[in-house]
Amino acid sequence: MSSQLNEKYMLQLLEELLNTPSPSGYTHHIMERIQSEADKLGVPVSWNAKGGAILELAGEDDSRTLALSAHVDTLGAMVRSITPHGTLKLTSVGGFTMHSIENEYCKIHTRSGQTYTGTILSLHPSVHVYPDARTFERKENHMEVRIDELVENKDDVQKLGIAVGDFISFDARAVVTSSGYIKSRHLDDKASVAALFGLLESAKRDGWKPHYNVKLLISNYEEVGHGTSYIPADIDEMIAVDMGAMGDDLSCKETDVSICAKDSSGPYDYHMTSKLIELAQAENIAYAVDIYPQYGSDASAALRGGSNIRAALIGPGVHASHSMERTHKQAVVNTAKLLIAYIRA
Incomplete structure (x- = not known):
């Protein structure tokens, strides 16, 4: 079931996104870049009223729809x-x-x-x-x-x-080091957007499909709390893809995909979180499970907005969040790998 990821593609796109200014409320330029990249991959795009993008990946079974969300807006x-x-x-x-x-x-x-x-x-x-x-x-x-x-x-x-x-x-001041570290402002959450596009590029290049239909929500107001307060009504479950925090009392590393069991909005869905842990173990993907009491996500916004969904949260481990951040390319790849394993299971 393993799928090849184009690491070079993901890093090049990430650098470009990092160097495109997009504070919450001023995201029209980066959304144009999201549109052009989706067009290159032949992925259909639609838009919500406040400018968030909805990309679609058809599944083998269209009886259910899973959402993967990441945000391009920044501090x-x-x-x-x-x-x-x-x-x-x-x-x-x-x-x-x-x-x-x-x-x-x-x-x-x-x-x-x-x-x-x-x-x-x-x-x-x-x-x-x-x-x-x-x-x-x-x-x-x-x-x-x-x-x-x-x-x-x-x-x-x-x-x-x-x-x-x-x-x-x-200014992002994005740098990719020879040792594979990515240091920049705004890895929250452009590193996750790069992981989603790595997933899309793999699906289009190798011709695989997810089990169920997938909608990728690229939100543009997450940093101010309402990025995905609205989501399409056909979505049954949602994985928010956002950075994993690092520090005291946390086990996540810059090479890991973080699986968040609970944040400020409460526990995430037990069965989805358990499945993500099981898949990470089965696929030998470096991961950590952590609790983030001072953290909220696009999934939090969707639940608070009244969406009738199950939800989970994962993302690449990022050091010094909301400051001069750093992650490693392995974390971006591991995030994409776990997402692919989940949507193909």
Whole structure:
């Protein structure tokens, strides 16, 4: 039952996705890339009203439909206000700490289509000037964006076309090392999207079909909690594919596929989770089972939205989630392998 995965294809697509800005609410460009990739593979695509993609893979038996979901939206920010001295105050999009974006390069995306670069800084960024530079609290109203343009005041910034409500994306700085590590912002959850496309590419190249119909939901509002609050009514069960967290009291490694038994929304379906564990063992796929009490997923959103489904959660192990993240190509491959084993069982 094993299927060959094109690792090179998955990594190339992942790098491209990582380098495409897509904070929640500003995902139309990356969704165009999802459409073009699906078209290359001959996979039908439809859309929900808020711009999420639904890709379809026909099964041997059309009596049931399984959903696999992953999200392309990322953490980011918006312009909250323009200061009198020509910098930008920001408001967060998604949940992250301010110290995780301090000194990060960013882009400001105006509604007229222009893009400017900048740097996110504390209001007290220099130890040569501010005696409290080391201890100054990193919170939202203590941060600003320094724009890489000749601006000295609010009027100068407005003349550039920058306005309140413009999106700010954080540079991903994606790198794939010779040892197979992938370090970048936004591996949550573009690494999982690459795993889903690895599955699709394998199915189309080798001509295999899943047991039941599969709908792949590429959501675009997961980081703000409602990515898949709506799902098509014909879906019977759903596997959210999202990063596995690492740290104290957790066993997941950067080479593993994480199987989450419980997160902040409660336990996932017992039988689906058990089947995923059994398949990982049978296929010799490196995996870990963990509990994530400060975590929610697209499956959580679907259940809270009233969907009559069973649900589970898996994904590649990612270190330093919502910060400068890192995983290994083995985790992306292992995630795709486990998904293929599940949908073909």
